[in-house]
Amino acid sequence: MKLCDFVVSASIIPDLQVGSKEDAIRSMVTGLREAGSISAADEAGIVAAILKREELGSTGIGRGVAVPHTKHPSVDKLIAAIALSSNGVDFASLDGEPVYIMFLLVSPPDRPGDHLRGLENISRHLRNDNFCKFLRQSKTRDAVWDLLKEADNNEI
Amino acid sequence: MRPLELIARTAQSFRSQVFVTRGTNRVDAKSLLHLLTLGAEPGMELDIDATGDDANEAVEQLVKLIGSEFEGIGPA
Numbered sequence: 001m002k003l004c005d006f007v008v009s010a011s012i013i014p015d016l017q018v019g020s021k022e023d024a025i026r027s028m029v030t031g032l033r034e035a036g037s038i039s040a041a042d043e044a045g046i047v048a049a050i051l052k053r054e055e056l057g058s059t060g061i062g063r064g065v066a067v068p069h070t071k072h073p074s075v076d077k078l079i080a081a082i083a084l085s086s087n088g089v090d091f092a093s094l095d096g097e098p099v100y101i102m103f104l105l106v107s108p109p110d111r112p113g114d115h116l117r118g119l120e121n122i123s124r125h126l127r128n129d130n131f132c133k134f135l136r137q138s139k140t141r142d143a144v145w146d147l148l149k150e151a152d153n154n155e156i
Numbered sequence: 157m158r159p160l161e162l163i164a165r166t167a168q169s170f171r172s173q174v175f176v177t178r179g180t181n182r183v184d185a186k187s188l189l190h191l192l193t194l195g196a197e198p199g200m201e202l203d204i205d206a207t208g209d210d211a212n213e214a215v216e217q218l219v220k221l222i223g224s225e226f227e228g229i230g231p232a
Contacts, residue, residue, distance in 0.1 A: 120195035
C-alpha cells in the first residue's frame, strides 16, 4: 500500500489556520467533501464519528503528529486527508505537545485490514525525521504530493 | 490503535527499555508511533523483551495486558 493510493491529493491543506482539534478535523473532512471523496450528506456524520473516537483517547501520537480516524459505511475504500499547521493544533496528544502534521483516515467498516495497513504505512514514514521535516516545510499542495511520491519510492 | 496506546502507557510506567517485535520489526514499546508501524492485528504473534532493573516486571505486565485481549476497550 502506497500513500498516493489512499491520500486524496485535492484534500491536502498545506496551511491549516485553525488552532483547535475540532476545527482541524472539521476542515479536513470538508476538504474530503470538496474533493468529491465523501458526500455532503455524510460530512457531519463523519466529523461526529471522528470526534467521538477522539473522546476515547487522543490520536495525537507524539512528535507533532496526529492520525484522527474513523470507520464509516459511506466510503468503499480507505481515504485520507492531510493538513499541516505551522502554528500547531492543540490535540491533547500523549506527549502534551502541539500537533503540526495531521493524517485523517476514513475507512469502510468491513475492511479493518486496510485501516491498519494505512496507519502502519503512515507511521512508518512519520518515523523518518526527514519526511516530517520536509512535510512541515511544504507550502503547497503540489509540494506535499511530490513528497508523498518520493516517500512511496523510498527516496527520502 | 487504542490497544497500542495501552501498551505504550504500560511500557512507559517502567524504567527499563521495552521492545515489541513482529517478524523482523523490533520497536520501542513506549512510542505509539513506533508501535503503529507493527501493523499488529488481533490474533497476531508478538514478542516482548526488556532491558533494565525492572525488565522482568515490565515483560510480565505487558504479556498480561496483551493476553487479556484488551478486554472492554474493543478493537482499533
